[in-house]
Amino acid sequence: MTNEKSLRIVHCFRAPVGGIFRHVRDLIDAQVAAGHKVGVICDASTGGAFEEALLDEMRGKLELGLERIAMQRQIGPGDAIAAFRTYKIIARMAPDVLHGHGAKGGTYARLFGSMLRRFTGTKVARFYSPHGGSLHFDPATMQGRVIFRVERLLERMTDRIIFVSAYEQGVYSKKIGVPRCGHALIYNGLKDSEFEPVPLDGDAADFLFIGEIRELKGPDIFVSALAQASAASGHTLKAVMIGDGNDRAAVVEQAQRDGLGPHIRFLMPMKAREAFRLAKVVVIPSLAEALPYIVLEALAAGRPVIASRVGGIPEILGETSRALVEPNAEALAKTMTRAISDLPAFKVLLPDIHALREKFGVANMAARLEAEYFSALATQD
CATH class of the missing domain: 3.40.50.2000 (Glycogen Phosphorylase B;)
Known part of the structure; x- marks a missing residue:
């Protein structure tokens, strides 16, 4: 990754488990190595001893901090409190790039990134990586139709959607529609x-x-x-x-x-x-x-x-x-x-x-994503 400018990057996702967590950890390593300042917001109630150890390993790398709040998988009464707390944390971290992963993280990143732009005049690039997430729902069900309608509306608050596979990109287009915002296909990658x-x-x-x-x-x-x-x-x-x-x-x-x-x-x-x-x-x-x-x-x-x-x-x-x-x-x-x-x-x-x-190399993954970050920020100039 090239360090044209040191960015302030915040990753927001719900559960610190599985592939999303692995993906974010890889990105953090590459972004910190490139000179960027990184922060993380994730759920406080998910994961066990193994995940806690991985989070502890991350803390020293996160100049913008590691913040954990209660995030429910499904929408519920607790979301309003969690959302308010999340917005305040994001505002304090003052990101240049707010990158949401998964359905809940993607919703928070785009809503709160848009609020920062509207109420503070801050330039924030709003990124969303589905990682499957809401795309697993059936469009024939009422729940699926509601979720996909929300996804379509959130495109208005999205600078880039980053798909990790051509399949995921195709499912999004089929169930929601061809994205009306910027988008790119960037495969997950492994270290040498x-x-x-x-x-x-x-x-x-x-x-x-x-x-x-x-x-x-x-x-x-x-x-x-x-x-x-x-x-x-x-x-x-x-x-x-x-x-x-x-x-x-x-x-x-x-x-x-x-x-x-x-x-x-x-x-x-x-x-x-x-x-x-x-x-x-x-x-x-x-x-x-x-x-x-x-x-x-x-x-x-x-x-x-x-x-x-x-x-x-x-x-x-x-x-x-x-x-x-x-x-x-x-x-x-x-x-x-x-x-x-x-x-x-x-x-x-x-x-x-x-x-x-x-x-599927991590260097290629990180470099392409960094280029998308800078491109999204440049369009706001």
């Missing part, structure tokens, strides 16, 4: 150090699920598929499930009910490259995604991947990849059985590591 192979532990399991344990990520599909793959292969396959979430207890109970209790290790969140040591194949059985980091991270670490044919995942693996499956237990089990029976042959089907590095 992440394109190094991770060795397996000697007692590595067969399969790894890593992520938030909630319905959208398909943990129940993973457990059902593991049972079916074990039956098809003629011996019990082993797995590790790493993560936390509202459905964790239900998934543990499902594993016990299916007779897999002794064969699945349930662990709390940890860094991805530490997790990759624990199993031979990484499985991402999500029902919906934008462009998940975990697919990139696993491939960069040299770990074979099986993933749902959803969202931007085909943009990583390739549209015709045999590592892509429909998000159901039967299809997943068949591919898991085939992969574990001949791992070297399955790995050959995966993308070339050098091509991945060129397309």
Whole structure:
């Protein structure tokens, strides 16, 4: 990133977990290295010990501060209080760029950025990255129609929408309409150090699920598929499930009910490259995604991947990849059985590591986003 001018950049998002949190941490590292002053506003009630440790690592880098307030996932009575507090914090941070991530963060960034411009005359570039978020809703439902109408109205308060995959961009255009504000496609990126192979532990399991344990990520599909793959292969396959979430207890109970209790290790969140040591194949059985980091991270670490044919995942693996499956237990089990029976042959089907590095590097991601920041600010001169 080039330091034409030191910007004051504030990232606003709800939950400090998962891909959005990873994305923001990468941006912060690159933006601070380029000489920009950065701040963060996020939810105070989400995340556990692992996420708290990551937030503590960030604090020393954030010259504009790290502020946490209660942000509900759904709109509710507490939003008015949270919104008022958020506006006051943003005004104090005095950003040049206010970048909202996800539905809640994107709404706050655009509303409060517009209020700052109107009431203080401050030049603030208002950015929004959906990261899936509201795009997962069904336009055939009343809730979906209301949400997409709000998204359309918020375009009037938006300087740039940053999409992380062509799929996400296409869904936005289909459900909401072609953006009537500035927009760009900028893929997520990994650091050079992440394109190094991770060795397996000697007692590595067969399969790894890593992520938030909630319905959208398909943990129940993973457990059902593991049972079916074990039956098809003629011996019990082993797995590790790493993560936390509202459905964790239900998934543990499902594993016990299916007779897999002794064969699945349930662990709390940890860094991805530490997790990759624990199993031979990484499985991402999500029902919906934008462009998940975990697919990139696993491939960069040299770990074979099986993933749902959803969202931007085909943009990583390739549209015709045999590592892509429909998000159901039967299809997943068949591919898991085939992969574990001949791992070297399955790995050959995966993308070339050098091509991945060129397309999904963090330096390219950060430089392109910085250029969009400066371009948006220049239009206000």
